Amino acid sequence: MSSDREDIFRARDDPGAFAAVFDKYSALVHRYVARRVDAQVADDVMSETFLVAFERRASFDGSEDARPWLLGIATNLIKKHARLEAKAWKGLVAADLGEVRLDAIDEANARLDATATAKRIGAALRRLPAGDRDALLLYAWGDLNYEGVAVALNIPVGTVRSRLNRARRKLRIAIDPGAARDEEVEHERGLAPASDS
Amino acid sequence: MNEVSLLRQIRSDAPEPEREAVDQARAALFERIHADAIPGARSVPAKRHRRARWAGLGVLGAGALTVALVATNLLGVGDWRGGADPAAANALNQAALASIDTSDPALLPGQYLLVESNSVYGNTTQVDDGEYVSYLTLNRDKLYVPADQSDEWIWERGARVPYQSFNAEGEALAQREYAAAGQTGETLRAPNAEFYGNSVIPDFEALPKDPQQLLDYIYKTTEGQGISADWMALLWITEALRTGVTPADVRANLYLAVAGIPGVEITEQTANLDGQTGIAIGRYESKDDSRQDIIIDPDTGTLIGERRIDYSGDWGYPANTVRSFTAIKTSVVDSAPGGGTQNGHLDGEGCTDLGSGAFQC
Numbered sequence: 405m406s407s408d409r410e411d412i413f414r415a416r417d418d419p420g421a422f423a424a425v426f427d428k429y430s431a432l433v434h435r436y437v438a439r440r441v442d443a444q445v446a447d448d449v450m451s452e453t454f455l456v457a458f459e460r461r462a463s464f465d466g467s468e469d470a471r472p473w474l475l476g477i478a479t480n481l482i483k484k485h486a487r488l489e490a491k492a493w494k495g496l497v498a499a500d501l502g503e504v505r506l507d508a509i510d511e512a513n514a515r516l517d518a519t520a521t522a523k524r525i526g527a528a529l530r531r532l533p534a535g536d537r538d539a540l541l542l543y544a545w546g547d548l549n550y551e552g553v554a555v556a557l558n559i560p561v562g563t564v565r566s567r568l569n570r571a572r573r574k575l576r577i578a579i580d581p582g583a584a585r586d587e588e589v590e591h592e593r594g595l596a597p598a599s600d601s
Numbered sequence: 602m603n604e605v606s607l608l609r610q611i612r613s614d615a616p617e618p619e620r621e622a623v624d625q626a627r628a629a630l631f632e633r634i635h636a637d638a639i640p641g642a643r644s645v646p647a648k649r650h651r652r653a654r655w656a657g658l659g660v661l662g663a664g665a666l667t668v669a670l671v672a673t674n675l676l677g678v679g680d681w682r683g684g685a686d687p688a689a690a691n692a693l694n695q696a697a698l699a700s701i702d703t704s705d706p707a708l709l710p711g712q713y714l715l716v717e718s719n720s721v722y723g724n725t726t727q728v729d730d731g732e733y734v735s736y737l738t739l740n741r742d743k744l745y746v747p748a749d750q751s752d753e754w755i756w757e758r759g760a761r762v763p764y765q766s767f768n769a770e771g772e773a774l775a776q777r778e779y780a781a782a783g784q785t786g787e788t789l790r791a792p793n794a795e796f797y798g799n800s801v802i803p804d805f806e807a808l809p810k811d812p813q814q815l816l817d818y819i820y821k822t823t824e825g826q827g828i829s830a831d832w833m834a835l836l837w838i839t840e841a842l843r844t845g846v847t848p849a850d851v852r853a854n855l856y857l858a859v860a861g862i863p864g865v866e867i868t869e870q871t872a873n874l875d876g877q878t879g880i881a882i883g884r885y886e887s888k889d890d891s892r893q894d895i896i897i898d899p900d901t902g903t904l905i906g907e908r909r910i911d912y913s914g915d916w917g918y919p920a921n922t923v924r925s926f927t928a929i930k931t932s933v934v935d936s937a938p939g940g941g942t943q944n945g946h947l948d949g950e951g952c953t954d955l956g957s958g959a960f961q962c
Contacts (some may be wrong), residue, residue, distance in 0.1 A: 419634040434618040451626035575604040
């Protein structure tokens with residue numbers, strides 16, 4: 405099986421080779437967008453992502469893994485649907501949390517019902533600065549590592565680290581309000597993440 | 602469980618994209634890729650949820666090419682009425698791309714492109730009691746296309762022989778008519794394929810290079826003909842393709858034009874035609890209760906052939922009969938048979954060429 409780099413480089417001279425990239429990653433891009441907004445927007449963004457990627461194939465950086473590049477394009481395209489995404493976060497319900505939510509809530513010692521937790525998580529994600537939310541969701545849902553998120557968002561890895569730390573802290577507090585106090589203590593000890601670069 | 606683990610559970614049951622959405626997106630991408638290969642073609646991303654709005658314009662489907670055609674329509678060019686089913690549009694886009702990629706075989710001086718075609722046609726007779734009796738006949742032809750097409754082409758036309766009948770009466774009729782015709786086949790030879798006084802090959806160079814303009818041209822050319830405009834457009838394209846000598850770029854554009862015809866769909870993923878297999882793409886015509894397919898090798902974009910399936914059970918054919926087909930094979934050969942004249946057996950019978958394809962015998 406050819407690598408992403410080979411496929412994309414080959415597509416510079418042989419455009420048809422780009423079909424392999426679509427076949428490999430269309431479902432992944434769709435899923436990422438569907439989770440952030442909805443399936444309908446995901447249909448459009450999936451399509452547009454690969455058109456944009458094809459247009460920009462000459463500027464692909466030559467990585468072995470095309471996922472950061474593609475998810476970065478998709479993330480940019482999602483911005484056009486910011487209002488729908490905000491609505492989707494607002495509509496986050498208990499059923500969205502998945503099967504293990506109750507255990508997780510128990511572990512977090514929040515002992516609040518799943519509906520309230522879902523609302524708080526949705527609100528937290530909605531209120532996150534867009535850049536922080538992008539970094540967090542590329543990391544959690546795009547399965548990218550720090551370097552991958554950096555490529556996707558075209559920012560330094562250090563910035564990824566600070567954005568992720570900040571976003572995770574806010575999410576932690578949303579899940580377990582008691583964590584806020586711990587965070588404050590941590591901050592006082594000077595263990596808080598470095599500021600955004 | 603930390604917050605990231607919990608986050609990973611959220612909406613983790615998001616469904617896979619629907620097949621239709623993937624097909625449309627893929628088709629849009631292929632359209633864009635195709636535009637890269639053929640200057641002048643256009644593409645815009647697939648927009649599924651806008652279909653409802655397009656429906657107001659009388660849209661029947663939304664493949665990639667058809668999406669591209671929307672843009673054209675909104676600009677006021679052409680009379681866009683929809684297009685092929687998305688999966689068919691996708692397959693046609695791929696076939697178009699494959700045609701470009703595969704390109705035409707290069708012929709050295711003295712070599713020929715050999716187009717072997719097996720054509721089956723229906724023959725119907727009304728017998729004494731008013732019933733119709735039908736049978737099928739087969740023609741095996743070999744067309745030798747010279748490297749320089751202004752040189753002599755050679756066309757070996759096989760005798761028309763009985764191929765299939767559907768009852769004893771039909772079989773007897775087939776044998777009787779075959780014996781009466783006394784056909785032996787013929788060989789023709791003419792520069793520029795001008796057999797019987799006229800070129801049998803369309804002027805492909807004169808066709809519009811843009812798939813949308815090509816389809817517009819076909820609709821205009823065939824206006825008022827056939828059972829319906831869409832049926833006739835597909836038939837026109839089928840006739841052009843089945844010559845077996847369409848250049849790769851023209852073939853690609855013809856495939857893309859098919860994608861713009863409403864009602865076109867994939868009719869069989871793996872269709873067998875005279876021993877060759879490919880994807881069948883066609884259109885059902887309710888006015889005739891029949892379907893016209895073209896069958897394409899999806900790997901090379903080569904036309905394997907075409908067929909017409911009759912569902913009606915009328916005219917002496919059982920329902921669901923392949924009422925006609927043409928299967929095509931092309932290869933490169935180093936020589937062509939000798940002999941033959943421009944007008945074949947008409948010359949042998951001492952007929953006078955009156956010009957424009959007319960003869961007096």
